[in-house]
Amino acid sequence: MKKEAQSTPESTILNAAKGIFQRKGMAAARMQEIADEAGINKSMLHYYYRSKQLLFEAVFKSAFSTLAPQLNEIINADNSLFDKIINFTQNYISFIVKHPYLPNFIIQELNMNPEFVEKLFSEKMPNIDKFRKQIENDVKDGLIKPIKAEQLFINILALNVFPFVGAPLIKGFLNLDDDDFLKLMHERKIEVSNFIINAIKI
Amino acid sequence: MKKEAQSTPESTILNAAKGIFQRKGMAAARMQEIADEAGINKSMLHYYYRSKQLLFEAVFKSAFSTLAPQLNEIINADNSLFDKIINFTQNYISFIVKHPYLPNFIIQELNMNPEFVEKLFSEKMPNIDKFRKQIENDVKDGLIKPIKAEQLFINILALNVFPFVGAPLIKGFLNLDDDDFLKLMHERKIEVSNFIINAIKI
DNA sequence: ACATTTGTTAACCATTTGGTTGAACTAAAT
DNA sequence: ATTTAGTTCAACCAAATGGTTAACAAATGT
Structure with missing residues (x-):
């Protein structure tokens, strides 16, 4: 696979988070669900975006x-x-x-x-x-x-x-x-x- | 106080729940918050409406x-x-x-x-x-x-x-x-x- | 007066949830 | 080869949350 668009971990997470947050809203979205969607460990979410709130704000x-x-x-x-x-x-x-x-x-x-x-x-x-x-x-x-x-x-x-x-x-x-x-x-x-x-x- | 409109426990709860649910949405609403707003114990919510889901549906x-x-x-x-x-x-x-x-x-x-x-x-x-x-x-x-x-x-x-x-x-x-x-x-x-x-x- | 149903409460419980930690792994820099 | 910085993960944790329980009080019927 060549470098499709750009696929940094940040962007992978952000895209997964977009999908979940936009479909379920901030309150109903679950960090685990976002991690699953992104195909990574939940800790990565906090590593790249400190908290649910900050990830949400980025989205x-x-x-x-x-x-x-x-x-x-x-x-x-x-x-x-x-x-x-x-x-x-x-x-x-x-x-x-x-x-x-x-x-x-x-x-x-x-x-x-x-x-x-x-x-x-x-x-x-x-x-x-x-x-x-x-x-x-x-x-x-x-x-x-x-x-x-x-x-x-x-x-x-x-x-x-x-x-x-x-x-x-x-x-x-x-x-x-x-x-x-x-x-x-x-x-x-x-x-x-x-x-x-x-x-x-x- | 005469009987203002009707103020059964059910209606008190329902009104409180309306306020909270409509302002915060189902996912972000908290049963405790609804109980507080209604001025009653949290157990009462479950006594009159079995679950959060059912209370929400009533609202x-x-x-x-x-x-x-x-x-x-x-x-x-x-x-x-x-x-x-x-x-x-x-x-x-x-x-x-x-x-x-x-x-x-x-x-x-x-x-x-x-x-x-x-x-x-x-x-x-x-x-x-x-x-x-x-x-x-x-x-x-x-x-x-x-x-x-x-x-x-x-x-x-x-x-x-x-x-x-x-x-x-x-x-x-x-x-x-x-x-x-x-x-x-x-x-x-x-x-x-x-x-x-x-x-x-x- | 007594028993039975209905209403009310505080304490408790199991699960979920956001978040942390420390160790392992990688890959460049020295 | 060794350090160093960044990355990944499984296990863990404390707090919050929906829901239950068991005891108690207040009506209600007989």
Whole structure:
């Protein structure tokens, strides 16, 4: 075997930990289970990451720094508002279909550890001024109906993120199997951007 | 003290358990903590509810049966589509502001125990046929743009439920304190229904 | 009054869990 | 060859956790 990607012990452990933590959450995850998944002795976990808490934080940061840039696209990309909505929706849904546990994991642990929020956002605070300017200009130019940047941002996030976080609820209410559900999600790659654009365009 | 509402030992325990379980989740909740919150001995928990699992299920069912009727309004209420959207949005947001931990708790535990889904929905399966008919008729009558009932249902749910589930994420990205956030949520009682109606009306 | 059921408690128990230790093993550096 | 630093593991440990027990108190029925 050549050197596939990079496979240091650290990365082996981190990947195993990602799988377990993201599927079961911090509280329900077991160090032994992570060790098994990584195919190593439990002591190694503590050797490379001192404690469960630190291992968890490494996993969480890694997960968060995967998701955050995606969301940043909304407020920082340079294209027009409608293009932005179309692109983000396309990209985000494709992205999450590949990482189905990500958004739920992040949201869940963020709800459990509210102190994470300030820690994560204190360093590189996102700035919505650019996005707000864009909205205000488009409103002034008569391109879209008046709407607060914050509300539009929340709506874009909600329409794209929620279906994956609330998947079991949706599957239950609409009586969908995994296949039906995935089909609906792929439809949403155009459905959602149309919906948003129709909602705001004049 | 007269008999306030009803305060059987069972209900005292259940209420304490609700608080702890909904705030910390099944895995992180401790039986001792629930006992303390209820002001009773830990053995009482096992006396009235046999195990942590059963106590948890009682809490979950109670929580779910509080939330489910709210969501059922969308697919079963008798009013016109636009009224339905307006009413649901108003009611749901007011409802959740009073029960902030509910949707996150349900969604989280549903994600952790996918087998709950069939158990919960097998008895009283929701039926979207009525809602689907309504959409199809309104489309035929030229009242709204073509849209699948499933997609519209997901969108309504997303726009209303997500902001509360993803609150920490939103607060972080938009740099909001609790007060700003709550203000935005109250704005959404009309904002969201306008948004949806604009998106679909012709 | 007595017996039986129901409710309540402190002490206890077995298991699980995160974490530690010390010895063995490796591989480069001296 | 010997030291030295890093790596791996089996065995171990203390604390926590869900759950049980046995004795005791309070109702409840007869």
